Amino acid sequence: MSTDSHIDVSEIPQEPLLLTEIPGPRSRELHARRQAVVPPGVHSVMPLYIERAHGSILVDVDGNRIVDVCGGIGVTTIGHTDEAVVAAAREQMGRVTHTLFTMTPYESYVEVAELLAKYFPGEGQAKTLLMNSGAEAVENGVKIARKFTGRPGVAVLEHAYHGRTMLTSSMNFKGAPYAAGYGPRAGDIYKAPNSYPLRDGLSGLEAAARTIAYLEKTAGAEDLACLVVEPVQGEGGFIVPADGYLPALAEWCRANGIVFISDEVQAGLARTGTMFAIEQFGVQPDIVLTAKGIAGGMPLAGITGRAEIMDSSQPGGLGGTFGGNPVSCAAAVAVFNQIENDQLLARAKHIEDVFKGALTDLAAKHEAIADVRGLGAMLAIEIVKPGTLDHDAALVQRVIDRAAQQGVLLLSAGAYGNAIRFLPSLQFTDELIALVVRVLDEAFAAEAA
Incomplete structure (x- = not known):
């Protein structure tokens, strides 16, 4: 654990940066320690061990900067380590x-x-x-x-x-x-x-x-x-x-x-x-x-x-x-x-307009996306086997795994693991939205190839 009490998290650039594979060596080391003392019922979706965060970016113990589209499952609505908070x-x-x-x-x-x-x-x-x-x-x-x-x-x-x-x-x-x-x-x-x-x-x-x-x-x-x-x-x-x-x-x-x-x-x-x-x-x-x-x-x-x-x-x-x-x-x-x-109600509506619109365009390109839904900065796409409404949880997980290797943290949802949900902070920029959609586009295209 870092002992530097003078780290200024506000200086964390709001863009991804990958220095190692995901998860990196220090995360894997910590995960091995964790398995000895934490029961498996306390499951982690992604064994990335986070050292600091700000806005919409997580920095793991290996120095990788990760785009957080999960927000602690809706907790960091106004962004990580907001200065006023x-x-x-x-x-x-x-x-x-x-x-x-x-x-x-x-x-x-x-x-x-x-x-x-x-x-x-x-x-x-x-x-x-x-x-x-x-x-x-x-x-x-x-x-x-x-x-x-x-x-x-x-x-x-x-x-x-x-x-x-x-x-x-x-x-x-x-x-x-x-x-x-x-x-x-x-x-x-x-x-x-x-x-x-x-x-x-x-x-x-x-x-x-x-x-x-x-x-x-x-x-x-x-x-x-x-x-x-x-x-x-x-x-x-x-x-x-x-x-x-x-x-x-x-x-x-x-x-x-x-x-x-x-x-x-x-x-x-x-x-x-x-x-x-x-x-x-x-x-x-x-x-x-x-x-x-x-x-x-x-x-x-x-x-x-x-x-x-x-x-x-x-x-x-x-x-x-x-x-x-x-x-x-x-x-x-x-x-x-x-x-x-910060007029965050208006910002949530803006995120809906931009993000939901981009996801709708994405759905038009990829038959596996059956539905785009949600309100504000609470959005999801439902994934199916093309030509049906059959759930495809395996594809959901593969897309999430591909995104993680590009420095984008996503999370599944749905009773059958059949959806990808997006819970970005209300400080999430249009540039980050475009990056996330591009990563998704590439992942779906690769899976369909």
Whole structure:
């Protein structure tokens, strides 16, 4: 590990540079050390060991500069080591690192709650519980909905991903690897068909009618505490539902006293071109969940909901030792400021226009690309065997591996590993977009040869 405390990461050029093969010798050495002390269940997609990063570039221990199109799976939305975020966290770390908010509180927790209330996409006054991770956000969202309604049932959608805890892994569409072999799964969870325009051929209203009919038959609306929905599904393949689907579900929830929870752990906080993705569907959720991008790389998660729902829990019923840590909260306040100061909502829409347009042109050249979809800087291409809609996870992996050898870090998605997802920072330049698309073009062409 480098001991040079004077490295200026802001000087990292925002372009790739390959000095060794990928992974390089020092990464391979570290990987061998890691295998002796870290269980294989903690799997890494790419054994590149990162030493520093800035903006959209990772620098590994071999000195290779890698274009990061994954953003820590949506965490570094405003870019790696943003100066304002680092300064805010460093300053707070020199004051107080921990007291436990439920013992002796502090202002930065309140500031984050105020900001989330300001941007809450639902109706009326909002209140927030802060925790550490996306899975904790989902757990507590469900917990609060159950307390508010007095009902046990939890409805989720096919292709959903919500976490790796007992409850959230039980809510996931894909059992393997997240729940397989880990004992009994949580009960009172109902998985309904979703809207998947490429594959179901249904309008939004038709897909919603199918979802509602399934839930009314298998669960009964009167027993459901909540419906948990990702407006743009993340691990499931960045599936964007057909127009009218989410509004119809929200209307059904409202009519039946079911809490509508928007899981924005991956889609939220400016990534899609609005502060929350659900805003683009004309839906006002009862609870919205945030994590990942909210604190610029520091662990933090928010459960923000209508005051009457959030107030239903008794004192002491909510909280956690590290939830809303003051350093993470200080970083989050800086993230909100940067979103406003750098006009990152507009930047996300620009990335969508340029990147999605280039991917659409790419799809016209390569028959294996069946779909280009997503919002803002949350985009994906779905890969199939040409002439069919059969999944081709093997081709996805080969393209990702080829891109890595060109200094571009990509990630798969989809229940069947059938999509390549793009989660660049909102500082991602047009030049980097062009480079990524060129690398993809060359990889698909090589695979088709």
